[in-house]
Amino acid sequence: MKQLRFFFILMAWVCIHTTWGQVSTSSDPLYGKRIGVIGDSYVRNHREPVEYTWHYKFAKKHGMQYFNYGRNGNCVAMPRARFGEAMYKRYKEMTNSLDYVVVIAGHNDASLLDSIGIDNYKEKLGILCEGLIEKYPSAKLFFFTCWTRKNFSGSAAEKVVDATLEVCGRYSIPVFDAARKGNIFAQSDAFRKIYFQNEGVNDTAHLNAKGHDRFLPCAEAFLLQY
Numbered sequence: 001m002k003q004l005r006f007f008f009i010l011m012a013w014v015c016i017h018t019t020w021g022q023v024s025t026s027s028d029p030l031y032g033k034r035i036g037v038i039g040d041s042y043v044r045n046h047r048e049p050v051e052y053t054w055h056y057k058f059a060k061k062h063g064m065q066y067f068n069y070g071r072n073g074n075c076v077a078m079p080r081a082r083f084g085e086a087m088y089k090r091y092k093e094m095t096n097s098l099d100y101v102v103v104i105a106g107h108n109d110a111s112l113l114d115s116i117g118i119d120n121y122k123e124k125l126g127i128l129c130e131g132l133i134e135k136y137p138s139a140k141l142f143f144f145t146c147w148t149r150k151n152f153s154g155s156a157a158e159k160v161v162d163a164t165l166e167v168c169g170r171y172s173i174p175v176f177d178a179a180r181k182g183n184i185f186a187q188s189d190a191f192r193k194i195y196f197q198n199e200g201v202n203d204t205a206h207l208n209a210k211g212h213d214r215f216l217p218c219a220e221a222f223l224l225q226y
Contacts (some may be wrong), residue, residue, distance in 0.1 A: 035101075038104075048209070078115065088125070110146060116154075143175040
């Protein structure tokens with residue numbers, strides 16, 4: 001009899017908390033909104049499941065519809081035969097109806113900056129910004145830069161990060177400077193061993209699940225400001 005009573009109490013507790021969770025989620029102002037994330041392997045999550053990424057977890061936490069447009073090796077400014085059209089053109093492939101658009105890019109542009117050129121990067125980034133505004137006039141747009149890295153000061157990566165801040169600023173698009181304001185220390189071998197894919201060996205770009213969990217609160221706080 002005691003076991004039966006305990007069972008009913010347990011079921012009532014589950015029902016109450018399940019209902020509370022549903023109300024809490026559906027009352028979230030982001031609930032049901034559509035979020036599209038475009039970028040390179042940061043977005044695709046390289047060799048690990050998209051479900052590990054902070055942006056997927058953010059969308060699911062807030063009950064949003066999630067669309068991933070990540071492509072390994074992709075650039076903002078330059079097409080690559082193996083990795084497809086550049087983002088300043090590729091954004092046109094995204095679904096037409098989005099409430100939030102997040103661009104996470106710049107790592108590959110920095111690696112190829114000698115071929116791309118910083119002025120060309122700025123020009124193509126401007127085209128991307130204008131295109132996203134025209135395609136999604138009622139959406140909220142955001143950019144995230146690449147992480148910091150060893151010898152960041154004066155590097156091609158720093159130039160790309162600063163160019164992103166400058167160009168997006170012209171269009172009033174918020175940018176999260178992940179190189180300087182995130183909690184990801186990609187310049188550290190010891191840090192990458194814990195939080196990066198392949199234990200950070202020859203990898204300064206791709207977080208593992210633990211790394212995405214670490215960055216999620218920073219990204220979430222930034223996005224929720226708007």
